[in-house]
Amino acid sequence: MRKRNESVTVEHERAAAAAPAPLDKGCSLRHSLRLPAAADDTGMKRPLGRRYGLWFRLRKLIIWLLGMYIAIPFLVKLCPAIQAKLVFLNFVRVPYFIDLKRPQDQGLNHTCNYYLQPEEDVTIGVWHTVPAALWKNARGKDQLWFEDALGSSHPVILYLHGNAGTRGGDHRVELYKVLSSLGYHVVTFDYRGWGDSIGSPSERGMTYDALHVFDWIKARSGDNPVYIWGHSLGTGVATNLVRRLCERETPPDALILESPFTNIREEARSHPFSIYRYFPGFDWFFLDPITTSGIKFANDENVKYISCSLLILHAEDDPVVPFHLGKKLYNIAATSRSFRDYKVQFVPFHTDLGYRHKYIYRSPELPRILREFLGKSEQEHHH
DSSP: OOEEEHHHHHHHHHHHHHHHOOOOOOOOOHHHHHHHHHHHHHHHHHHHHHHHHHHHHHHHHHHHHHHHHHHHHHHHHOOOOHHHHHHHOOOOSSSSSTTTTTGGGGGGGTTEEEEEETTTTEEEEEEEOOOOOGGHHHOOOOHHHHHHTTSSSEEEEEEESSEEEESSHHHHHHHHHHHHHTTTTTEEEEOTTTOOOBOOOOOHHHHHHHHHHHHHHHHHHSSSEEEEEEEEEHHHHHHHHHHHHHHHTTTOOOEEEEEEOOOOOHHHHHTOOTTTSTTTTIIIIIHHHHHHHHOOHHHHHHGGGOOOOOEEETTTTOOOSSSSHHHHHHHHHOOOOTTTTTOOOEEEGGGGGGTTOOOGGTTTHHHHHHHHHHHHHHHHOOO
């Protein structure tokens, strides 16, 4: 009987331990029951808070970007110098950390670095690469030897590079090597404000620099043919120069334009980075400031006053200067009266070749194209 009472007592204690605590006046049980619910609410609020904070930051970023997108056109309109900087890109020096005084560091052991002074307070850096046949003789020679070499029986190409970078740009160096291997002297330089050249960039200044270098070459090259090759923005300098030379009746033996445009306004409107091209008032905001800065590079007008053979090279997959602008320039030149006694040729490079904006020098057909075209130009020159 006693054991039975003890077992009943134990069971009663277990039941009491398992039973819920009684409610007190402060409803402590109710609070204890709510604690898990409160914990659940906190767990739900934290991810919601994180999501709200992320959305708030994203919304702030979108508003800031939208504000900048709207503000930039007004900034460019108020400060035309900004647009001029974007056209020239002379502050972009690629490749970095190269010594332009040492072209041999770029694999040009047969190249000499000069400095010429077109105007007071303006100094331009020049590279002169001799033909491959003179490579061995050129090693260790000074500037006077290189200047005298211009009088050897080899034609000369004055190369006018595009915007950004320097005369030591990788694709430019590769072109010098190709042209040198074909038997040409190659003279190139950095316009004032580019590379290690001193001065402020402008279309007038760039054209004058090119004129100064051309006259410097002619004073040393004797009767050797002198050709002018312009690439990209350099085509604008090239046609400015050749128009001026033709007006003074000292034209070059031929003009070669690689990846040319019609004029800077059409190029800016067609440029793939022109994210504002559909912006209301695009011309007023972006193109008019270019003209206000005195930048035209009017190839389409210049070719009407040029009297020498013209070769245009353009890749169909050019992402910087659209192919159709090069073709349009050719059509203008081909129907111009100034070219009626001269050869005008357009050479397209198919998209599949992948030459894009600056790799036409890779074409195995380029030597033949130049040999055939410039050979005919030399015949015209002698006649």
